[in-house]
Amino acid sequence: MRWWLAVAFAAIAALTAFSVAEVFNARADNALRAQGKSFAAGQTSSAAHVVETAMSVGTRGRDLDALVARLPFAVWVFTRDGTALSGNESRGVRFDEVPDGPAVLAETLANGRDVRAVGEQYVVGLTVRGGAVVTFIRLPELQAQLGIVHHEILQAAVLAVLIGAVVGLLVATLIAARLRRIARAAAAIAGGAFDTPLRPRFHDELGSLAETIDQMRAHLRESFHDLEAQRDRLRQLLEGLHEGVIALDRDLRVVFWNAAARSLFADHTLEGGEPLPEPWRDFRLRRFARKLFDETAVEEARVADGEHVYALTGIPARPGTTDAILVVADVSERERRERAEREFVANAAHELGTPLTAIKASLDVLLAGAKDERVERDRFLALIERQTQRLTRLRHGLLALARAQTHAEPLQLEPVRLRRLLDRVADEVGAGDTAITVDADDDAVAFAHPELLEQIVFNLVENALRHAAATEVELVALRPDSGLVTIEVRDNGRGIAPSERDRLFDRFYRGRAESDGGFGLGLAIVREAVRAVGGTIELDGVSGGGTVASLRLAAVEVTVA
Numbered sequence: 412m413r414w415w416l417a418v419a420f421a422a423i424a425a426l427t428a429f430s431v432a433e434v435f436n437a438r439a440d441n442a443l444r445a446q447g448k449s450f451a452a453g454q455t456s457s458a459a460h461v462v463e464t465a466m467s468v469g470t471r472g473r474d475l476d477a478l479v480a481r482l483p484f485a486v487w488v489f490t491r492d493g494t495a496l497s498g499n500e501s502r503g504v505r506f507d508e509v510p511d512g513p514a515v516l517a518e519t520l521a522n523g524r525d526v527r528a529v530g531e532q533y534v535v536g537l538t539v540r541g542g543a544v545v546t547f548i549r550l551p552e553l554q555a556q557l558g559i560v561h562h563e564i565l566q567a568a569v570l571a572v573l574i575g576a577v578v579g580l581l582v583a584t585l586i587a588a589r590l591r592r593i594a595r596a597a598a599a600i601a602g603g604a605f606d607t608p609l610r611p612r613f614h615d616e617l618g619s620l621a622e623t624i625d626q627m628r629a630h631l632r633e634s635f636h637d638l639e640a641q642r643d644r645l646r647q648l649l650e651g652l653h654e655g656v657i658a659l660d661r662d663l664r665v666v667f668w669n670a671a672a673r674s675l676f677a678d679h680t681l682e683g684g685e686p687l688p689e690p691w692r693d694f695r696l697r698r699f700a701r702k703l704f705d706e707t708a709v710e711e712a713r714v715a716d717g718e719h720v721y722a723l724t725g726i727p728a729r730p731g732t733t734d735a736i737l738v739v740a741d742v743s744e745r746e747r748r749e750r751a752e753r754e755f756v757a758n759a760a761h762e763l764g765t766p767l768t769a770i771k772a773s774l775d776v777l778l779a780g781a782k783d784e785r786v787e788r789d790r791f792l793a794l795i796e797r798q799t800q801r802l803t804r805l806r807h808g809l810l811a812l813a814r815a816q817t818h819a820e821p822l823q824l825e826p827v828r829l830r831r832l833l834d835r836v837a838d839e840v841g842a843g844d845t846a847i848t849v850d851a852d853d854d855a856v857a858f859a860h861p862e863l864l865e866q867i868v869f870n871l872v873e874n875a876l877r878h879a880a881a882t883e884v885e886l887v888a889l890r891p892d893s894g895l896v897t898i899e900v901r902d903n904g905r906g907i908a909p910s911e912r913d914r915l916f917d918r919f920y921r922g923r924a925e926s927d928g929g930f931g932l933g934l935a936i937v938r939e940a941v942r943a944v945g946g947t948i949e950l951d952g953v954s955g956g957g958t959v960a961s962l963r964l965a966a967v968e969v970t971v972a
Contacts, residue, residue, distance in 0.1 A: 906953065
């Protein structure tokens, strides 16, 4: 800026200097020409006096020519009617070649006097007694004086231009330095530095601009401090949320993430500027996030990933903002509780059916007349008592299973003697043509939940009788040397088809051979109960027909008396 401002000052100085020079030149020319006219008029007056004196004594012709020849300039003498008294040539100049000579003569004869300037040459006419005198005077020194004046004025103009350029450069440098200070302060403000004050030294227009920028700096500093405080509060709030919050820019790069998001995506990088990862195999998170920049509606999705279920909410970028928000919540526990509640209802309806049917059948027989016979009455009352006790144990087992599935509380496991448990199941199930035998080691003790373990064995036996059409069931408890105890339920039923083996434990699945209208929940409940007590179970077919269900549990060391 200082260079063009210096040039501007120089141009202004040049324009002003040359304008003044022209005025001075014109005035000098006029003054010098006026001086020349005065000089020429004076010289002509002197010549006229000499001529008039000579004419008064009768000098004429050659004598008059000799007189005027002694004068330092050309002189011509005329009568009042314009007749030449002297020769046509004077000092080498012919009268008819003098610029405006005849016109000066005519004007002089008419008005008595005339002075004309032609460059540095002057033609003067004066009347004398008996005629007129016309002179032609050259003043070359006058032209030299004019040249000197012009030269001096030109030098003054050039000096004025140089001084203007230097002054302009100095002023421009000063203004540029002040503007640079203001520019540095503005750049610091743009870069987020608000602590350096801008104090102007001069209270002119630039000083007022600097004061305004400094006031803006102070206001921005206060505003940014408020914004930082609000941002810190918002960050603390977001860090305290249980839901994962991720802010994304238009390139799907992470701008912000809270602790919950880092925990949910622990196996993936969530760093500022990093691209959004794809944490789930069957759900494209980046495709979901891309829609947040193309649409204005809030997007929601449910993502199932293994044992985890996530509720995903996408908040699109609003007008005036550049970031979209992803909110991820792990709803696995809630889904597990809801599923456990549904399963509890289904399990309870399924499991309570058998004892309730037995109790109802016993009551129907008693009401039909068996109550009048002591032996029959006692037998059915004992059956009702066993089924009632089983209902109580079943209630405890179902509640324990539901709590274990929802992780509301851990199962209270304890040593369970398997022979007693298997005998109790055989007594409750054995009836009619069914042959149930028990073969258990006395030292076979499992670490399990008593009610749930009884429910598992009972369901396996009931499945063999009802769905496999078995007539013989053997309950075996073995104690191998591996730190485990094994319970086997062996039957002579129709066996397992290879295509059904992997699906028998699925909920609501019923084999092709089932025709009793069951719900397909028995083995599904067995699987959930086995998981709850920390065991494993397998179903294997036996060559020639039949099935063996093998349940393995942690063994407990006991000493048999």
